[in-house]
Amino acid sequence: MKLRTSISEAVYTHFDDVFGDQLQIDVPVDRYTSARVGGMADMFLTVNTGQQLQAAVEMAYEKRIPYFILGGGSNILVADGGIKGLVIMNRARNVRFKHIGSRVICIAESGANLSSLARQCIAKWLGGLEWAIGVPGTVGGAVVGNSGAHGGDMSQTLRAATIWEPGRGVRVYTNDDMKYAYRSSVLKQEHGRAISRRVVISAELELKPEPVEVLMARADGFTAHRKQTQPGGATIGSMFKNPENYYAGYLIEAAGLKGYRVGNVHISEKHANFFVNDGEASAEEIRALLAEAWNSVREQFGVEMDLEVELVGVWDFDQ
Numbered sequence: 295m296k297l298r299t300s301i302s303e304a305v306y307t308h309f310d311d312v313f314g315d316q317l318q319i320d321v322p323v324d325r326y327t328s329a330r331v332g333g334m335a336d337m338f339l340t341v342n343t344g345q346q347l348q349a350a351v352e353m354a355y356e357k358r359i360p361y362f363i364l365g366g367g368s369n370i371l372v373a374d375g376g377i378k379g380l381v382i383m384n385r386a387r388n389v390r391f392k393h394i395g396s397r398v399i400c401i402a403e404s405g406a407n408l409s410s411l412a413r414q415c416i417a418k419w420l421g422g423l424e425w426a427i428g429v430p431g432t433v434g435g436a437v438v439g440n441s442g443a444h445g446g447d448m449s450q451t452l453r454a455a456t457i458w459e460p461g462r463g464v465r466v467y468t469n470d471d472m473k474y475a476y477r478s479s480v481l482k483q484e485h486g487r488a489i490s491r492r493v494v495i496s497a498e499l500e501l502k503p504e505p506v507e508v509l510m511a512r513a514d515g516f517t518a519h520r521k522q523t524q525p526g527g528a529t530i531g532s533m534f535k536n537p538e539n540y541y542a543g544y545l546i547e548a549a550g551l552k553g554y555r556v557g558n559v560h561i562s563e564k565h566a567n568f569f570v571n572d573g574e575a576s577a578e579e580i581r582a583l584l585a586e587a588w589n590s591v592r593e594q595f596g597v598e599m600d601l602e603v604e605l606v607g608v609w610d611f612d613q
């Protein structure tokens with residue numbers, strides 16, 4: 295076994311002793327991201343329970359190796375240079391429901407698929423998560439990014455989250471503690487920190503009983519709207535946040551960039567805030583297209599857009 299990086303054999307052996315076959319080295323990350331780009335992860339660990347997730351981050355923190363939690367990979371652009379340290383792919387998916395009087399709380403481990411969970415709630419005649427139908431990724435990614443659609447978002451659904459804090463252990467965060475704002479939270483502010491990011495272990499979501507026909511009709515409407523307005527294929531969803539009083543997609547379109555291409559990636563004709571990988575795109579091409587869109591919008595309209603997607607890993611400009 296030869297490691298690509300600074301991770302010592304002793305550290306690898308330590309993880310290997312605890313996690314065995316769940317641990318791999320030099321794993322291409324592209325297959326685990328919705329954009330289908332990105333280089334290798336030095337160490338790649340799949341965890342299947344909340345306890346394993348916690349044990350893995352505790353071990354990484356203790357050994358001072360950088361760690362990155364990979365949910366559905368649908369809000370990240372992973373560099374062609376890959377990710378240094380440990381990538382933890384979160385497949386902790388246990389879900390249970392608790393009745394408190396007329397209210398129902400869903401307790402979901404953070405690796406649960408958000409859209410499937412929304413469907414599961416509808417099947418149980420429980421409303422509150424329909425907005426999440428068709429939002430790719432995990433509960434953890436949505437809790438961190440305050441994901442939302444169709445007027446709903448995580449800030450309106452989350453009651454509390456169980457969060458592991460580096461060096462302090464597990465704490466329960468209330469909705470207020472999350473400091474939610476548009477596509478942002480207290481955890482999202484930790485972008486770029488590779489050694490000491492907080493980790494969502496599970497989330498409590500507040501639901502309320504509603505007739506299943508009403509929920510189904512709402513979900514079908516949302517799905518139809520998504521189909522009509524968003525392109526298929528390999529994308530990361532919205533690349534930029536909507537600036538105040540504008541839609542990022544409208545600004546990019548008005549800058550004349552619909553269909554604009556860099557190498558193997560182009561700006562969708564259907565929705566200009568979506569960039570589509572034609573099959574062989576590199577992360578660097580997507581980043582170059584991001585820069586082009588940002589610059590054009592600033593030059594033409596004086597608006598500086600913020601990224602919605604997170605740039606992850608080792609970029610040429612970092613070196």
Ligand SMILES: Cc1cc2nc3c(=O)[nH]c(=O)nc-3n(C[C@H](O)[C@H](O)[C@H](O)COP(=O)(O)OP(=O)(O)OC[C@H]3O[C@@H](n4cnc5c(N)ncnc54)[C@H](O)[C@@H]3O)c2cc1C
Pocket residue numbers: 328362363364365366367368369370384404405428429430431432433434435436437438439440441442443481492493494495529530531532604
């Ligand atoms: C086709 C398409 C449509 C989309 N539509 C929408 C939409 O309508 N609304 C919307 O808001 N978003 C949308 N997105 C973006 C994306 O689906 C959401 O942001 C999603 O919630 C990201 O979840 P994820 O599990 O994929 O996170 P990832 O991309 O895997 O990770 C995102 C960040 O969260 C961190 N993270 C993930 N899990 C944890 C955890 N357990 N603890 C701590 N940190 C964690 C990661 O380390 C990373 O920093 C869309 C994306 C695509 C591709």
